[in-house]
Amino acid sequence: MTGPPASYGRAVVIGVGNEFRHDDGAGPAVVTRLSGRVPEGVELHLSEGEPTRLIEAWDGAALAVVVDAVRAEPAVPGRLHRLVLHRAGPGAARPASSHGLGLGEAIGLAQALDRMPGVLILHAVEAADLGQGTGLSPAVAAVIDALAAAVLRDLRGPSRPR
Amino acid sequence: MTHKRDRTLFTSGLARVEGEGAMYVRVSGGHVDEVRLDIYEPPRFFEAFLRGRSYIEPPDITARVCGICPVAYQTSACQAIEDVCGARVEGEIADLRRLLYCGEWIGSHALHIYMLHAPDFLGYPGAVEMAADHRDVVERGLALRRAGNAIMELLGGRAIHPVNVRVGGFYRAPSAAELAPLARQLRDALPLALETVRWVAGFDFPDFTCPHELLALTDPGRYPIERGTLVTSGGLAFTAAGFEQHIIEEQVPHSTALHARLTGAGRSGDGRYLTGPLARYTLNSGSLPPQAARAAAEAGLGPGCRNPFRSIIVRAVEVVCALEEALRLIEEYRPPAAPAVAAAPRAGTGYGVSEAPRGVLYHRYDLDDDGVISSARIVPPTSQNQRAIEDDLRRFVAARLDFDDTRLTSECEQAIRNYDPCISCSTHFLDLRVDRR
Numbered sequence A: 001m002t003g004p005p006a007s008y009g010r011a012v013v014i015g016v017g018n019e020f021r022h023d024d025g026a027g028p029a030v031v032t033r034l035s036g037r038v039p040e041g042v043e044l045h046l047s048e049g050e051p052t053r054l055i056e057a058w059d060g061a062a063l064a065v066v067v068d069a070v071r072a073e074p075a076v077p078g079r080l081h082r083l084v085l086h087r088a089g090p091g092a093a094r095p096a097s098s099h100g101l102g103l104g105e106a107i108g109l110a111q112a113l114d115r116m117p118g119v120l121i122l123h124a125v126e127a128a129d130l131g132q133g134t135g136l137s138p139a140v141a142a143v144i145d146a147l148a149a150a151v152l153r154d155l156r157g158p159s160r161p162r
Numbered sequence B: 001m002t003h004k005r006d007r008t009l010f011t012s013g014l015a016r017v018e019g020e021g022a023m024y025v026r027v028s029g030g031h032v033d034e035v036r037l038d039i040y041e042p043p044r045f046f047e048a049f050l051r052g053r054s055y056i057e058p059p060d061i062t063a064r065v066c067g068i069c070p071v072a073y074q075t076s077a078c079q080a081i082e083d084v085c086g087a088r089v090e091g092e093i094a095d096l097r098r099l100l101y102c103g104e105w106i107g108s109h110a111l112h113i114y115m116l117h118a119p120d121f122l123g124y125p126g127a128v129e130m131a132a133d134h135r136d137v138v139e140r141g142l143a144l145r146r147a148g149n150a151i152m153e154l155l156g157g158r159a160i161h162p163v164n165v166r167v168g169g170f171y172r173a174p175s176a177a178e179l180a181p182l183a184r185q186l187r188d189a190l191p192l193a194l195e196t197v198r199w200v201a202g203f204d205f206p207d208f209t210c211p212h213e214l215l216a217l218t219d220p221g222r223y224p225i226e227r228g229t230l231v232t233s234g235g236l237a238f239t240a241a242g243f244e245q246h247i248i249e250e251q252v253p254h255s256t257a258l259h260a261r262l263t264g265a266g267r268s269g270d271g272r273y274l275t276g277p278l279a280r281y282t283l284n285s286g287s288l289p290p291q292a293a294r295a296a297a298e299a300g301l302g303p304g305c306r307n308p309f310r311s312i313i314v315r316a317v318e319v320v321c322a323l324e325e326a327l328r329l330i331e332e333y334r335p336p337a338a339p340a341v342a343a344a345p346r347a348g349t350g351y352g353v354s355e356a357p358r359g360v361l362y363h364r365y366d367l368d369d370d371g372v373i374s375s376a377r378i379v380p381p382t383s384q385n386q387r388a389i390e391d392d393l394r395r396f397v398a399a400r401l402d403f404d405d406t407r408l409t410s411e412c413e414q415a416i417r418n419y420d421p422c423i424s425c426s427t428h429f430l431d432l433r434v435d436r437r
Helices: A022-034 A051-058 A103-112 A144-156 B042-050 B058-065 B070-085 B091-122 B127-133 B135-156 B176-201 B240-246 B277-287 B290-298 B308-331 B381-398 B405-417
Strands: A011-016 A043-047 A063-070 A080-086 A119-126 B007-012 B021-028 B031-038 B213-218 B229-232 B247-252 B255-262 B273-275 B348-356 B359-367 B373-379 B430-436
Touching: A011 A022, A011 A051, A011 A144, A022 A043, A022 A063, A022 A119, A022 A144, A043 A051, A051 A063, A051 A103, A051 B091, A051 B135, A063 A144, A080 A144, A103 B127, A103 B135, A119 A144, B021 B381, B021 B405, B031 B381, B042 B058, B042 B373, B058 B070, B058 B359, B058 B373, B070 B091, B070 B240, B070 B348, B070 B359, B091 B127, B091 B135, B091 B176, B091 B308, B091 B405, B127 B135, B135 B176, B135 B308, B176 B290, B176 B308, B213 B277, B213 B348, B213 B359, B229 B240, B240 B247, B240 B348, B240 B359, B255 B273, B255 B381, B273 B277, B273 B359, B273 B381, B277 B290, B277 B308, B277 B359, B290 B308, B359 B381, B381 B405
Parallel strands: A011 A043, A011 A063, A063 A119, B021 B430, B213 B273
Antiparallel strands: A080 A119, B007 B021, B007 B430, B021 B031, B213 B229, B247 B255, B348 B359, B359 B373
C-alpha cells in the first residue's frame, strides 16, 4: 500500500467504545477492520472515551480520525455522520456531550490546553443497542466496511493536512 | 428562593462520575423521606458471560468491566483462579503485580482529583472551565496520569485493558534496563504528587462525618494495594474466602445493582459500611511509606479521616504512596526466572480480593476438573458503598433543606463525587432527582 507523502504530519485513528456494550463497539470494530490497511505510519488506537487518554492519543497529530457510536433521538440505526473540526484555540466553544466525560469533554479540554490535533474528523454511527452484551446490531454491523472506507479516504484525501 | 416543604429532585446525567446512573431524593413535610442511588451493574453481565469459559480467561474478560481500573479486575481475578489452582505467586512476580497496580492507582486517582473532584472545590462546572484559568494545574494532573499510564503500558502492554497479565503472573517480565526510564519518569512525578497534596489540603471542606463501619485490606508492614486480609473498623478480620460469610448482597427494588451489607449489624446497626480511600487510610495510615506519611501529616489528616469531602486529600496522599512504592519496587527489581508460575486447573472454588482505587474488589470462581468456570461472583466497591452513600446523602440533604433545588442538586452531585463512584463498574448514566412534597 502506498503511504502518504513524507511531508504529511502524524495521523492517528481512534476507535472509541466498549465492545461489551453491543453497538458501542462500532469504533473498535472499525479499528480492527483497518488493521494492516492504513497507510504506513498511521497509528491505530482504541479508547473508551476517557478524555485525558484521547488527548494523549491525538496530541501533536496533524490529523486525528475518531470513530464513535452515538445515541440519537429519533435514531436511524446505522446512519453515519461526519464532522470536521479544525484546530481551535483556548476559549473555543465546547461541543455538547451526553456524558460527564467523553469526546466532548476531551475536545473542550484539548482546546483549553492547546492540545487539539491539526484536524479532527469525527465519524459517528447512530446506534440501535447500547445494552450489555457482545456483537453489533445488524444495522450497525452493515456499515462497518463503509465506515472503514470513509476513514481511509480521510487518511488519503484533501482533509489530510500537510 | 424556593423552600417548599415537599419536593422531589431528580438529576439526569450526573456530571463527572465514571458512567451512568440516577439519584432520587424525596422530601415530604420538611423531612427527607427517601434517597436512592439507582445504578445498573455490568459485573452481573460479566458473571454470566464468564460461565462456561476457560479458567485462563477471567483476567482478560473482567478487565473490560472498567476502563479506569482494569488492573484491579485482573488482579482479583488472577488471585481467585490461583487460589483454586493452588498456585502461589510470590517474590519478583508478586512485586511486578504490585508495581502494575501502583500505575493504576496513580492514573485513576490523578484523573479523579484533577478532572472530576477539584472543580467542585474551586467553583468550576468542570475540568474544561478549570483548565482555562488553571492550565498549569491541569497540566500537572495530566503529567501524573501519564506517569501512571507509563507503568501500565510497560508492564501491562498497553494503558487500557492490559494484555500482559495472566493467571500465575505475566506473559513477559521486563528487564531492569527497561524499567530505568520509567523510574526517571516516576521520580519526576513525585514532586508533582507532593505538590498535589499541598494544593488539595488548602481547599475548603464542609464539616461532615460518615459514621459507617469501614472495610479495607491490611497487609503487614505496607500499605494494602494488590493483596491483604480484610479488616473492619469494628474489629472483624477475615480472608477473601470469608467475604461471602461476612458480606451479604441483597436485591433492592430501585437498582439492578445488589446492595452489600456487613453481617453482625456493624457500627451503623444495619450493616452499612464504607470501603475505599477513607477506609483504607483510616485502617492503614500507620503503614504509609515515609514521604506519603509526612505529606499526610503536613496536610493535617491525622491517623484517620471520616470526612468524605477530604477524601481528595487521601487520594493525593495515596498517589505519593503509589509513586514511592513503585520507585522502591523498581530499585529492588531483579527479573524473575520465569514471568509466571504454573497454574494447572482443578475442580474447586477460589477467592481473590484487592484494593481497587475505589475500594475492595472481590472475585470468586468455581471451576470444574477441566478448568471450565461454572460460576463467577464479582463484588465491586461502588455497589458495596451504595447504602453508605445513600445514608450520607440523607443526612447531607437534611441539613440543607433551605437550599433551592438548583443549589441542593449541585451540592448533592458534589457529595456523590466524594466517593468517586466508578459507575462504569456499576452503572452508566447518573440522574439526580429531588422530590419535594
